[in-house]
Amino acid sequence: MEASLRNRLTFGPLMLLGLFALLGLDYAAQAWPSFHLPVEGGETIALRGVGLLLLLVIVLPIATKEVATLFAAEHVRPYGSIATIGSTSLVLHAFLTQFAAFRTIATSTLAFIIVGVMLMAALRRAFKRETSEAIHHMAGTVLATLYLGGLGWFLVALRVKESAHFTGTTMTVLMILLVVKFTDIGAYFGGRAFGKHKLIPWLSPGKTWEGLFFGVLTAGAVGAVCASFIEVTYTLPWWKGAIFGGVIGAIGQAGDLLESMMKRDAEVKDSGKLVPGFGGILDIIDSPLLAAPFAYLMFSLL
Numbered sequence: 001m002e003a004s005l006r007n008r009l010t011f012g013p014l015m016l017l018g019l020f021a022l023l024g025l026d027y028a029a030q031a032w033p034s035f036h037l038p039v040e041g042g043e044t045i046a047l048r049g050v051g052l053l054l055l056l057v058i059v060l061p062i063a064t065k066e067v068a069t070l071f072a073a074e075h076v077r078p079y080g081s082i083a084t085i086g087s088t089s090l091v092l093h094a095f096l097t098q099f100a101a102f103r104t105i106a107t108s109t110l111a112f113i114i115v116g117v118m119l120m121a122a123l124r125r126a127f128k129r130e131t132s133e134a135i136h137h138m139a140g141t142v143l144a145t146l147y148l149g150g151l152g153w154f155l156v157a158l159r160v161k162e163s164a165h166f167t168g169t170t171m172t173v174l175m176i177l178l179v180v181k182f183t184d185i186g187a188y189f190g191g192r193a194f195g196k197h198k199l200i201p202w203l204s205p206g207k208t209w210e211g212l213f214f215g216v217l218t219a220g221a222v223g224a225v226c227a228s229f230i231e232v233t234y235t236l237p238w239w240k241g242a243i244f245g246g247v248i249g250a251i252g253q254a255g256d257l258l259e260s261m262m263k264r265d266a267e268v269k270d271s272g273k274l275v276p277g278f279g280g281i282l283d284i285i286d287s288p289l290l291a292a293p294f295a296y297l298m299f300s301l302l
Helices: 002-029 050-072 080-096 106-127 134-160 170-194 209-227 238-266 281-301
Strands: 036-038 044-046 198-200 204-208
Touching (some): 002 050, 002 170, 050 170, 050 238, 050 281, 106 134, 170 204, 170 281, 198 209, 204 238, 238 281
Antiparallel strands (some): 036 044, 198 204
16 A cells, blocks of 8 residues: 555656646647738637647557457457547547538537448458457447547537637646545545445445545545636636536546446456556546546536
8 A cells, every 4th residue: 555655646646737738738729920820811720739739649549459358358459549540530520510511510520430430340350361250349339439539529629619618728627637636635634534334335345425525525526626717718617616516526436436347247356557557548537537527528518
């Protein structure tokens, strides 16, 4: 336990430093003159989401490899290269939705990516002249693509979203990440101090109802604090930020349980060993990814 804590205290700040650097790039890029693109009518628009896109392009190939390892335990063998291409294409698709010219073909392009992934998996199997386990390879490849790229799509789409009631910013993405991670912190310390009733002992013995309560409470507090920084087209009231934080924090915990179920099935403790003390990339990004579509919906409603 001491070694694990030491690794967390060492690699945690390093990952935060890298994250803040990429989010800093994300924030600064839209203000750079060279990143303002001309549009019809002579106006210009800021290019948003550069840093977030770069972050996902870096981590998705690694996460895809880890997902493929977990799926292989049940003989579901996705083609990692095809799933990587598919998931990267999905987040790039979300990035391009900020341009009006692309939005006219966005729906058809999205369908093309999903169907294209399935066809590429089928053609790769056919190229080897093998029909055995073809469904396993095709289904696994599509599932890995949608699990990582599909959920990542919502995160990027939220960052570049612009409507009459909401405009995505770097702070929007940072708020989601802070809420999810502080939920883990609140649940950890709340569970250690007050945890008596197991949440789902057969799946995740370390989680307790008391830990979940303190985790969600912490998420609500973080959401309330972050709300004052969401000031683009409107000011988000603190109580709405608290509701947002509580809901997204709870969804993030569900994301942890979802990955725990996959790891139990694969009979592994972590999705990988890339980051000492944390496990694999999937162990780090599972909660924010699952929370992304719900955050997209809630920001649209709030």
